[in-house]
Amino acid sequence: MSKPYPAWICWDCGPKLGKWYASGAYAGPKGHCATMHFGTCDVCGKHDVPCTEPRDYGHLVDDWNLIDRGKVDLWA
Numbered sequence: 900m901s902k903p904y905p906a907w908i909c910w911d912c913g914p915k916l917g918k919w920y921a922s923g924a925y926a927g928p929k930g931h932c933a934t935m936h937f938g939t940c941d942v943c944g945k946h947d948v949p950c951t952e953p954r955d956y957g958h959l960v961d962d963w964n965l966i967d968r969g970k971v972d973l974w975a
């Protein structure tokens with residue numbers, strides 16, 4: 900079963916799943932500003948972590964849900 904596309908994603912998950920980071924290095928626009936806030940990550944479920952929208956990581960790779968699944972089992 901697939902999770903819905905996350906509204907918020909934390910600093911841990913974003914670089915793992917964001918397209919701008921898919922090559923292992925940040926490839927997004929220079930000086931891109933992300934509005935971070937402390938909240939709950941919709942991907943890993945951690946609370947009180949710096950979160951922002953998936954678009955601030957260049958949106959997530961198509962199989963973000965598959966990549967994330969193994970990790971989810973650890974805390975579920």
Ligand SMILES: [Zn+2]
Binds near residue numbers: 908910940941945
């Ligand atoms: Zn997360």
